[in-house]
Amino acid sequence: MSEEKSPIIIGSDHAGFQMKESVKTYLKKVGIKYEDIGPDDEESVDYPVYGIKVSRAVSKGEFERGILICGTGIGMSMVANRFPRVRAALCNHIFSTLMSRQHNDSNLLVMGGRVIGESLAHEIVKTWLETPFEGGRHQNRLGLFDEVEV
Ligand code: RB5
16 A cells, blocks of 8 residues: 655755754644655755745645745745746735635745744644635636736
């Protein structure tokens, strides 16, 4: 029998490493499988390298959702939202997290490891995983994303 596919792919840079480890502990505790694409320690790395790996996998539908963590969350969000079908939300508080699911159907959660603490990060991940998309008028609005022309 084949292994059940992890629903979540997670990555960070050095500034988000500690929080990534902490989020992994939380995911394990609640029984959610994930794939960690690194890094494996706090040595300085370039956040786009890890941001691209996670975002590409979500964009291609290889994973349902992704989690990215850098120092502020800003760089990772910028990278992630360049990918088609990725709706990355930088959430450093609960209200944005709730709205990012209810209204924006976010499929990639970004947090700032230097902005928030571990317990808030766990609450944000819990909220993001448990909150459904409301659909309806919000689905129509997401449809308008495809009108973007460059
Ligand atoms: C790394 O020093 C820092 O620039 C990075 O983690 C992130 O905050 C970028 O947006």
